[in-house]
Amino acid sequence: MDQISLALLSVFFLLVSIVWYSWIFKNWTKKLPPGPRGVPILGYLPFLSHNLHIQLTDLARKYGPIYKLWLGTKLCVVISSPSLIKEVVRDHDAVFANHDPTVAGLVATGGVDIVNSPYGPHWRNLRKVFVREMLSNKNLDDSGPLRRYEVRRAVRNLYGKIGTNVDVGELIFITEVNVVLCLIWGGALEGENRDKIGARFREKVAKFVELLGKPNLSDFFPILAKFDFQGIEKEMKGVLPSVDEILNSVISDRMKIMEDSGGEFSSANRRKDFVQILLDLMKQNDIVIGGTDTTATIVEWVMAELLQSPHAMQKAQQELTQVVGLNNIVEESHITKLHYLDAVIxxxxxxxxxxxLLIPKMPSKSCTIGGYTVPEGSRVLLNVWTNYKDPQVWENPTEFKPERFLNDDDNGKWDYIGNNFHYLPFGSGRRVCPGIPLAERMVTYLVATLLHSFDWKVPEGVKLDMEEKFGIVMKKSTPLLAVPYQRLPSLDMYE
Incomplete structure (x- = not known):
């Protein structure tokens, strides 16, 4: 390194130090939460581990249910207890209604999508259209034939792979992508073209999600963002054209249909789909991505847990036999009767x-949580993973015990909509996940179909790996491979 470069680097770190210490001095009089000291300038960044959710849980044991971490110049506040989470998402929900998007997220969406858009009129309009027009019970019921078609096609394809190793995550991802794209296209694309698009989209979504959760110096030192030292912004810009290409083709196809029908659906195209609403929502990438990656992830985990617990898989299949029968196929109408399978999920x-950690929040003004000041503009992480491992709430919390959700006295206690702060898989408050109605239907429908149509075994000589890989979406560290076998007596059930 030459002397000029060394001098410039020294000046830069001096400026960063001045900014950092001035922020510390500004907030010195405020009662900030406790937390580890870290090192000057970098804060706790050098000590972060790959499994961040576990590390944050360990720190909570030392510093309490609310503590702070300096990550570069960014103050991060981690909240772990249900009572304090309630203060954030219920008592002070309006203050914490903004998310704290990463630089990669802003590049991907411009910050105007449903996930990253600041709380206000624009976001409220987006959510209103999305929930009322796209995910109303009527529209979901009307689009049922689209989901049924894609799920049955997955069964046909899977039947051709009986006795061979199947990547369960890939199978579910392609099926779910096709469900969402079918809802978008209204059946305009069929056969090989749709499979190719689904496969290509899976690759792009995987990269998209990886970049969203990748630690980025630009997020911890905003002054460095324009330099993009790690190249994350550049990588995200490289992924976006492929995603936009798919969505642009969706809009073009729909516009052509509407023009050909004089602005109305022809009788052959009256099936409910998402494109009309997508036109209003201006190509929200997060709708498609959020509807595929997380669904595929949780279904893969469900199948992994059942493969590790043969008794639970047997009980789930016995329930399916009783409710559906062996001479019928699973329909969405069966879902509400599958109580044990619901408990498994x-x-x-x-x-x-x-x-x-849900989606990071950012208070619009300084707020007191648990007796401590959470400054305006800080990043707030809600570590719900910790709550799910609390032995005072969950007996033997590390064990897979679906029966814990079968108590009739707890009916409705463990819902998905965020009323119980011990159990928030989709968040809570104003920014609760808007896709819950579709996700709840699809996860149960997919798992029920896989278990009803096939018996499943771990490949011979393969050890089932249950390790987690932390990211913005927590996946299995290794893909789940399983072998399907015919379970139903009639081949007609696989058509």
């Missing part, structure tokens, strides 16, 4: 929450 959400 809820228990899997507890053990393997796709978003263990």
């Amino acid at each position: 809820r228990e899997t959400f507890r053990l393997h929450p796709p978003l263990p």
Whole structure:
């Protein structure tokens, strides 16, 4: 390094130090939460581990249910207890209604999508259209044939792979992508083209999600953002054209249909789909991505837990036999009668929450939580993963026990909509996940179909790996491979 570069680097670190210490001095009189000291300038960054959710839980044992971490110039406040989480998402929900998007997230969406858009009129309009027009019970019921078509097609394809190793995550991802894209296209694309698009989209979504959760110096030192030292912004810009290409083709196809029908659906195209609403929502990438990656992740975890617990898989299949029968196929109308399977899925959400820290929040003004000041503009992480491992709430919390969700006295206690602060797989408050109605239907429908149509075994000589890989979406560290076998007596059930 030459002398000029060394001098410039020294000046830069001096400026960063001045900014950092001035922020410390500004907030010195405030009662900030306790927390580890870290090192000057970098804060706690050098000490972060790959499994951040576990590390944050360990720090909570030392510093309490609310503590702070300096990550570069960014103050991060971690909250772990249900009572304090309630203060954030219920008592002070309006203050914490903003998310804290990463630089990669802002590059991907411009900060105007449903996930990253600041709380206000624009976000309220987006959510209103999304929930009322796209995910109303009527529209979900009307689009049922689309989901049924894609799920049955997955069964046909899977039947051709009987006795061979199947990547369960890939199978579910492609099926779920096709469900969402079918809702978008209204059946305009069929056969090989749709499979190719689904496969390509899976690759892009995986990279997209990886970049969203990748630690980025630009997030911890905003002054460095324009330099993009790690190249994350550049990588995200490289992924976006492929995603936009798919969505642009969706809009073009829908516009052509509407023009050909004089602005109305022809009788052949009256099936409910998402494109009309997507036109209003201006290509919200997070709708498609959020509807595929997290669903595929939780279904993969469900199947992994059942493969590790043959008795639980047997009980789930016995229930399916009683409710559906062996001479019928699973329909969405069966879902509400599958109580044990519902408990299996809820228990899997507890053990393997796709978003263990939910989505980071950012207070619009300084606020007092648990007697401590959470400054305006800080990043707030809600570590719900910790709550799911609390032995005072969950007996033997590390064990897979679906029966814990079968108590009739607890009916409705463990819902998905965020009323119980011990159990928040989809968040709570104003920014609770808007896709719960579709996710709840699809996860149960997919798992029920897989278990009803096939018996499943771990490949011979393969050890089932249950290790987690932390990220913005927590996945299995290794893909789940399983071998399907015919379970139903009639081949007609696989058509």
